Amino acid sequence: MTVTRPHPLDSFFNPSSIAIIGASRDVTKIPGLLLSFLRKNQFSGAIYPVNPNYPDIDGLTCHPTIAAIGQPIDLAIVIIPARVVLGALEDCATLGVKHAIIISSGFAEEGGDSIAMQDAIAALAQRTGMRISGPNAEGYYNQIAGIAATFSPTVDVKPDQPRLVATTKRIGIVAQSGGIGFAIYNRAKSLGIALSTVISTGNESDLGAGEFFDYMVQDTATDVILLFIEGIRDVDKFLAAARKAAELGKPVIVVKVGRSGAGERAAASHTASMAGWTAAYDAVFARYGFIVSNDLDEAVTIAAVLTTSPLPKGDRVAVVTVSGGAGIWGADAVSTQGLQVPELSDGVQATIRGLIPSYGSPCNPIDITAQAVHSGGLQKTIELLDRSDEVDAILVVISLSSETRMPFKTPELKPVIAAQNKPIVFWSYTLSSNFARTGLAESGVVVLSGLTHVSVAFRRLVDHARFNLVEPVATVAAAPNDLAEHLTAPTLSEYDSKTLLQIAGVALPGEVLVTDKSALDAAIAKIGFPLVMKIQSRDIPHKSEVGGVRVDITTKNEAAAAYDALIASARQHRPQAALQGVLVSPMARKGVEIIVGTLLDETFGPMVMVGLGGVTAELFKDVVYRPAPVSADEAASMLGALKAAPLLNGFRGTPKADVSAAAALIAQISQLAAQFEGEIAEIELNPVLVHPASEGVTIVDALVVRKG
Known part of the structure; x- marks a missing residue:
């Protein structure tokens, strides 16, 4: 029998009592909004406003201090001037308050003396065990429990605007920007995507994105996780959560910002100069099967498809359309993403032909025409394709502008969507009416309007379905040697580098x-x-x-x-x-030129890289990174992910290269980087010649850079 242990953040996200330190009657300002939104969303626990200036607020007794409450407090929301925040937190800790969210700003984000105030908050959390989110946070919203511990207007309750809900699966959002986190929720809400929880992490003096991510992973109410990341501080917790999510098969969509030239470095090697600012993040994302997106609407679209569809078994897409031109457009879009739009068998086409007018087309894309919508041919075609083993996903291209007429009958469509065997995704080429979106939501359908985002979502789902988590590789203890004695200069010559590598056991000519x-x-x-x-x-x-x-x-x-x-x-x-x-x-024998390198990332430590090699390495930048160390199997998958991979697999009649020998070398160098991360900053082998199968590899040139 499996025993589910409570998560340390259970009472943070599901408190039975909340104190608002700095509460206000003014609902046009943040302190007043916090209390207002808590009450509007019908928080079922006790709410204790704290402010010595009021005897009561909105019918609730207002306490002069948190000590005056005299009741256990699970969560304190702090919205008072920065200079008095630490004292209020000390009071909370003394009274046994479990958690705090600091909405107040004016800490590390301002620099100077304000950094010390934030450091003091971190020290308090460490000393007392009280867990603290923020400062400079926007709080969270737990939709299931109706806990709006935030001032974001996205959680305001407006009775005249009923909430659109199309999905039974829920997304959880962890964002290092409060505004963006709640913006993601806002856009998801408009599509009818259900939410578990959205959290803004603030400055992360104590609780960080990794720990909130870990909570979402174990939360059974969260089916898909969406991360908005600037930079990870609690790295070990983040990586443990990432592996756990991959093991559970819980999809993680990630948007990483800060990809521009902020991380410039004076690089001695090609490896470092090709890394870019976020290469290590992308390497971690790839290892754990994250779905990477660089666009807010695209990320939400991917979330919409994941919360309404099973994963596809392959990359064959059927396009069903009521407009020939729009259908061709849809087929072009998914084809551009490298997906197949296969011609259907004669038998399937014959069945479809019996469902549509004579001027329609049963080919793929399948033009059923507007007439077949009214006769039921559209839904019957979707049902047929959902049962067929000739396609793996269905794109329904439709017009949903009508305010009075629906293309489907909810009682008939709902069981089809509920029992779907493959993704069935709806794209409206007209602006969809509220009538249509609401009607389709009752059947579990999210209506999407961005064709490019839809086609990317298909691509990402196909790739995610193919992902396999690799077993972790331990760093093997380095054999006793005098390797460190050869790190005599910041940058070693080729001769020095090769001497060092030979001592470490790397085979060289x-x-x-x-x-x-x-x-x-x-x-x-x-x-x-x-x-x-x-x-x-x-x-x-x-x-x-x-x-x-x-x-x-x-x-x-x-x-x-x-x-x-x-x-x-x-x-x-x-x-x-x-x-x-x-x-x-x-003179080395001929072979395919690759580059194998390592570097140290400030956040994630040693990274190993492989790419198309030689003097054009920096020109083409056809490279793949992974955290070091890697196994030979993961190294082989890195080689397979290169655009130049066909050169290793017998391109145009050339002999297949010795990929296994190349993978073994990559794994060996990755171990070396992990073993000596305290001494070696970079290793680069360029080029490495990969000879025909069973003939091994030759390291032509090598460069080692000592850690500064």
Whole structure:
């Protein structure tokens, strides 16, 4: 028997008593709105206004202090000047108040001395065990329990505007911006998407987005989670919640803002310069199967489809339309997303033809015409396609502008939607009337109006249905070695880097560093022709930029000339560089060029990257990141996610590459990055040549950057 343990935030989101410290009679201002919205939404528990300036507010006794209440308090909502917030919280903690939401602003967001006030709040929470949301928070709204612990106008109750509810599944929203979190709810509400809870996290002095996310994951009333993220502070809790959501199969939609150039860095490697500001976030999202969206309406559309549909079993879409042109438009939109709009079998087409006028079309897109709407052909076609194994999702393209006439009969459509075997999504190419939206909501249908957003939602659902959670990989303890002794400079030369990697157990080709031209012949005798010669200097991380590489050398005379030219070119382009010599290497066999790299992210730690390699790595930026370490299986999936993946799989008759060897190398380097995250900032192998199947890989060049 499974025992469900209570979550630490259960009484935060479902309090039996709430005190409003700073309550007001003025319902045009935030302190008055907090009390007004709590009462309008019919909070069933006890409400205690606290303000020494009033004897009562709206029929409730108003207490001069929280101590004067004399009753247990589950949640205190604090809306008083910033300078007196800490004292009020101390009083709350002394009286055993379990939770607090600080609506008041004027803390870390203002900088200066205000940061210290927020730090003191965090220390109080740590010392007393009282859990605190905010400061600078907008509170939360628990729709199921009718608890509006917020001043957001989106929770106002207007009896003359009945609430539209189309879904039985509910979304939970965690937002690091109060305004955006409640804006998401506002837009979802207008479509008829039911809500469990929306929470604004504020400045996160104590409770953070990760912990609220964890609550949504275990909350049985929350079916789909929507996150609006600026940056994660409680990383471990966030990652644990992400894995838990993936294990439960609870979809998570995430919008991450702050993707522009705010995170510029002076990067020695291609790996870092290609990372971008949010590469690590995207890597974490990919690992745990999050559905990423960069648009508010798109995210809400995805939520609408997830709360009204099962996941598709494939990528074949049937488009059913009452307008030929609109149907073609719908087919184009889903095709643009890489989904199939297959031609239906003769048998299915023949059945559909019997349901529509002769001037309709049973092909896909299926034009049933407006006439078939009135004869029932539209619904019968939808039912037929829902049962068919020839398609995996249905896009219904329809006009819903009428204020008097519905294309469906609710008693007939409702059981179809309730029992649907695949996504059935409705897009109206006209502005849908309130009459139509309300009528279809009774059947469990959300009417959508953005075709691009709808097609993206189909794509995201298909991808999400294919997601498989990888088993976590532990960081293996590093073998005893003198690796740290070789981290002698901030940036190592290729020779230094390869020496370090060899000590760590990475297989590399035999090479010789020639520090004086007199030793060149001995190096050639050891390496053999054809060979490659490269200048070596810790001050020259990118050798090709100074003419520091010579390839396919086949004679001693060519080697001698190359040695002189490399030294001269390096001194010309980098006169201040300290030269170590020339590295003599065997000419590598042909293979597909990839880049394998690692970097340290300030939030999530070591990351491993793989991409299309060589000198064009930064040009194409065809790269995939994951948190390190990764298994060989996850590394193989990273390779498969590259746009250039066909080059590894026998593109146009070329031999299939040794993907397993490449994956093993990626996994090995990811372990190295995790083991030495305290010492190594970046590793880059570029290019790595992936040879034909069973022939392994060759690391041509390497760069290691010491952690500053």
